[in-house]
Amino acid sequence: MSILDNRPALKAEIDRVAEVAGYLWQKGWAERNGGNITVNISEFADDEMRALPAIAGPFETGKKLPHLAGCWFYCKGTGKRMRDLARYPMANGSIIRISEDCAHYEIVADSAVAPTSELPSHLAVHDYLLAKGSPYRASLHTHPIELVALTHSRKWLQKDAATRMLWSMIPETKAFCPRGLGMVPYMLPSSVELADATISAIDEDYDVVMWEKHGVFAVDVDVMDAFDQVDVLNKAAQIYMAAKSMGFEPEGMSDAQMKEMSKAFNLPK
Numbered sequence: 001m002s003i004l005d006n007r008p009a010l011k012a013e014i015d016r017v018a019e020v021a022g023y024l025w026q027k028g029w030a031e032r033n034g035g036n037i038t039v040n041i042s043e044f045a046d047d048e049m050r051a052l053p054a055i056a057g058p059f060e061t062g063k064k065l066p067h068l069a070g071c072w073f074y075c076k077g078t079g080k081r082m083r084d085l086a087r088y089p090m091a092n093g094s095i096i097r098i099s100e101d102c103a104h105y106e107i108v109a110d111s112a113v114a115p116t117s118e119l120p121s122h123l124a125v126h127d128y129l130l131a132k133g134s135p136y137r138a139s140l141h142t143h144p145i146e147l148v149a150l151t152h153s154r155k156w157l158q159k160d161a162a163t164r165m166l167w168s169m170i171p172e173t174k175a176f177c178p179r180g181l182g183m184v185p186y187m188l189p190s191s192v193e194l195a196d197a198t199i200s201a202i203d204e205d206y207d208v209v210m211w212e213k214h215g216v217f218a219v220d221v222d223v224m225d226a227f228d229q230v231d232v233l234n235k236a237a238q239i240y241m242a243a244k245s246m247g248f249e250p251e252g253m254s255d256a257q258m259k260e261m262s263k264a265f266n267l268p269k
């Protein structure tokens with residue numbers, strides 16, 4: 001028995017998580033247990049689900065998150081591998097419910113897989129998104145090789161330096177990652193400081209935030225869209241790298257050409 005039985009909409013959402021987890025592994029972005037996915041699945045919760053008993057918990061969320069009362073999340077499990085989650089999402093992740101006190105969660109299904117150690121930061125981001133009235137329901141953390149490599153150079157850590165270069169490699173990058181790439185300087189993984197800096201960067205109007213020498217954190221309406229934004233950015237980084245390995249500095253689209261794109265496609269930046 002699975003909570004996904006007879007819930008086709010919820011199952012489709014979890015299937016999307018599994019599909020993306022498979023892509024992360026295939027791209028080489030998810031070594032070992034690297035990366036995290038959490039999805040706010042509250043819209044799929046029905047009365048029968050709400051009546052289900054907890055199978056583990058309550059556990060503390062680490063912070064009071066006032067907008068998450070009664071919310072439901074699918075979370076990758078701590079120590080679990082994306083490549084395993086791709087095949088068995090409910091054995092490598094679990095569905096949790098946030099308690100009415102906004103400070104605890106319970107694991108409800110399918111088995112007592114403890115959520116990612118990054119849960120506090122992911123939940124803080126979801127709380128922020130709900131507070132803002134954002135339609136975004138998915139957050140994704142992964143280690144895209146070429147984008148991480150860029151952050152080993154001071155040049156690309158300057159605000160919007162990487163954004164401009166990546167947008168200029170191929171027009172689609174600006175069209176499909178229209179807010180660009182936020183930059184957060186190196187901070188200890190899983191720290192409160194990193195979570196706070198990530199939320200500030202999202203608040204500055206970025207959907208994808210780069211953690212220096214570590215990886216990206218992306219938010220979007222669903223996990224496939226979050227993945228797509230990271231994918232187009234990393235593709236642009238690969239084009240840059242291909243040009244460099246052909247022995248020249250790529251020219252890039254001009255400012256005028258990029259401005260023309262923004263106007264033609266009504267882009268936010």
Ligand SMILES: [Zn+2]
Binds near residue numbers: 034
């Ligand atoms: Zn990481």
